[in-house]
Amino acid sequence: MLDDGAPIFSQVADRLADEIADGALREGDRAPSSNELASFYRINPATAAKGINVLMVEGLLEKRRGVGMFVAQGARAQLLARRRRSFVEHYVEPMVGEAARLGIGPEPLLEMVRSTLALPGRVQV
Amino acid sequence: MSATISVSGLSRCYRSHLALDGVTLEVEGPVVVGLLGRNGAGKSTLMRILAAQERPSSGHVSVLGGPVWENDEALRRLVLVREDQEYPDVKVRDAVRAASWFHPNWSAGLAEAMIEDFELPPGRAIKKLSRGMRSALGIVVGIASRAEVTLLDEPYAGLDPLARRTFYERLLADYAEHPRTVLLSTHLIDEAAGLMERVVLIDHGRVVLDAPADDVRGGATAVTGSASSVDRFVADRPVWERRLLGAQQSVVMPGLLDEVDWARAQQMHLDLKPLSLQEMVVYAAGGAWRSVRAKEEACV
Numbered sequence: 566m567l568d569d570g571a572p573i574f575s576q577v578a579d580r581l582a583d584e585i586a587d588g589a590l591r592e593g594d595r596a597p598s599s600n601e602l603a604s605f606y607r608i609n610p611a612t613a614a615k616g617i618n619v620l621m622v623e624g625l626l627e628k629r630r631g632v633g634m635f636v637a638q639g640a641r642a643q644l645l646a647r648r649r650r651s652f653v654e655h656y657v658e659p660m661v662g663e664a665a666r667l668g669i670g671p672e673p674l675l676e677m678v679r680s681t682l683a684l685p686g687r688v689q690v
Numbered sequence: 691m692s693a694t695i696s697v698s699g700l701s702r703c704y705r706s707h708l709a710l711d712g713v714t715l716e717v718e719g720p721v722v723v724g725l726l727g728r729n730g731a732g733k734s735t736l737m738r739i740l741a742a743q744e745r746p747s748s749g750h751v752s753v754l755g756g757p758v759w760e761n762d763e764a765l766r767r768l769v770l771v772r773e774d775q776e777y778p779d780v781k782v783r784d785a786v787r788a789a790s791w792f793h794p795n796w797s798a799g800l801a802e803a804m805i806e807d808f809e810l811p812p813g814r815a816i817k818k819l820s821r822g823m824r825s826a827l828g829i830v831v832g833i834a835s836r837a838e839v840t841l842l843d844e845p846y847a848g849l850d851p852l853a854r855r856t857f858y859e860r861l862l863a864d865y866a867e868h869p870r871t872v873l874l875s876t877h878l879i880d881e882a883a884g885l886m887e888r889v890v891l892i893d894h895g896r897v898v899l900d901a902p903a904d905d906v907r908g909g910a911t912a913v914t915g916s917a918s919s920v921d922r923f924v925a926d927r928p929v930w931e932r933r934l935l936g937a938q939q940s941v942v943m944p945g946l947l948d949e950v951d952w953a954r955a956q957q958m959h960l961d962l963k964p965l966s967l968q969e970m971v972v973y974a975a976g977g978a979w980r981s982v983r984a985k986e987e988a989c990v
Contacts (some may be wrong), residue, residue: 569880570911570964572904602864607858608884609722610866612904659956666959 573608577616585625585636586644596626596634692755694719694839694871700749701895702735710746711895719838719871724886724903726879726971732895733875734772736843740873741770748815751838766794771832773844775824782819782827783812786834793835800864801834807856810835821848829857833864840872854878858885879968884908885957889967891974899974909962910973911947913939923951923960930973942973 566656567576581597584590597605617634620626625640664674695717710732717723725733738744739751742758744764748800751758758764777785786805790796805812808826816824825846832842844847846854862885865872876882889906891899899906910930913920924941932941947962948956954964965973 567884569966569968570908572907573884574904603862603866604859606884607855609862609887611721612884615904624709628810654953654984662957 567606567608573606573612574615575619577602577606577608577613578619581616581620582625582644585640586604586648588641590636592636592640594636595632596620606652639649692752693717694754696750696752697736699742699952700736700739700751701747702732702739702744703747708895710739710749713895713897715890715897715900717871717873720865720869721883722865722872722874722889724879724882724889725873725875725892726889726975727795727875727892728975731892731893733976734843735895736892737770737772737843737873737875740839741768741841742763743770754929766792767837768839768841769793769835769837770841771828771843771845773825773847775828777816777824777827779815779817781813781815782810785816785827786812789831789835793837793838795838795868795935797834797864800836800860801830804830804834804856804860807860808860809855822850822853823848825849826853829860833860836864836868836870838870840870842872842874844875844877846876846878854881858882879971880966883967886967889971891971893940893975899971903967907967908929908940908969909946909970910942910944910965912940912942912963912965913955913956913960914938914963915955919958919960923955943950 567573581590590596596617599610599614599617602608602616604612606613617626621628621634623643625643626634626635627637628634661674669677692714695715697713697715699711699821700710700715701708713732713736714842715736725736735744737748739943740753740758742761745759746983754764754767757887758768786801788803790798804826808823810826810829810830811820816827819827825848829845832840832845846857849857858881861872874882874885875966883903886903889901889903890897904951913923915923915938917934917937920939920941924943927943927945929941929943933940942965947964952962
């Protein structure tokens with residue numbers, strides 16, 4: 566379920582952040598506890614707690630005393646803004662690089678993007 | 691407060707063979723520590739000494755704040771499950787009952803549930819159990835005793851993957867409710883990696899690595915691609931292993947990679963794969979981390 570080569574706590578943090586960004590965990594929802602994460606991923610509870618702590622430091626989760634961890638207000642917007650900032654670096658640059666290697670010129674590349682956007686079932690932007 | 695387990699300068703000789711060579715180790719519980727190393731590295735010797743089943747030749751051992759040798763009170767707060775665990779000639783239920791008398795934190799409910807998990811026949815004589823069932827019995831005792839110091843030495847010989855998963859799940863669930871100090875030795879490192887917060891690697895009787903598991907994981911990376919690109923990427927950084935296949939090259943490079951490295955690798959069309967805990971341990975035990983291999987010392 567988790568990747569063997571990366572620190573487990575950061576993978577747990579990434580998965581939780583994904584859930585918040587995708588809206589599976591909504592603002593104000595209770596986040597899974599470290600014990601719940603531990604039994605789901607079959608990892609040590611201390612490692613799971615470390616993952617939760619990453620999101621708490623980033624202000625995405627907040628602790629309500631005696632109740633547990635909750636998704637903070639504005640968490641989703643914060644995550645989406647962060648992802649938009651890295652979108653070019655993570656998606657556009659690799660695509661442009663690969664296109665150059667394959668000899669796909671700028672105009673055909675843009676045309677591919679346009680026709681992909683027009684595919685049925687795509688979300689219209 | 692002293693550490694849960696504190697060992698310093700610990701050595702153990704068997705005739706002329708040095709099984710432990712100056713081991714120093716501090717463990718502060720609650721924690722799950724993976725005690726790793728090759729066969730004959732000294733893991734079992736260390737665990738037996740911690741459980742007072744063997745005496746060290748020299749050095750100091752303290753468990754739960756004091757010596758363990760002939761210390762019945764400390765021994766009740768400790769459990770050791772061994773791969774080759776020997777039992778008296780009794781039935782499964784008698785062995786479980788005896789363990790329940792010995793360990794003050796024993797959970798009868800958990801023992802019963804686990805006996806059911808593993809489908810252990812309570813009325814069967816232990817010597818008539820299969821190897822896997824004997825391991826399962828050891829695991830029941832090891833977890834249900836809820837001992838403050840739980841030493842599990844290759845506890846699952848002969849257990850199939852499903853039964854091993856039951857073991858991991860039971861251990862994690864009970865550990866979450868009743869934190870304790872667990873030392874787990876295993877060769878199935880990647881399978882058990884999620885349990886471990888810390889790894890201690892023993893090689894030739896010495897501790898050669900002692901670090902948080904998350905720091906070790908990904909502590910080296912396999913870089914694969916065209917030979918010339920790999921050479922340019924690696925430049926003058928250290929390399930643990932290098933393999934060539936025609937124009938392809940794969941090297942294993944220690945050290946953490948930063949974002950610049952990842953971006954460069956992508957540009958150069960290189961494939962980067964961080965090493966798993968198990969792979970890291972294989973390199974470490976193979977001596978990759980030692981610049982000079984220590985000569986095997988004889989006992990004095």
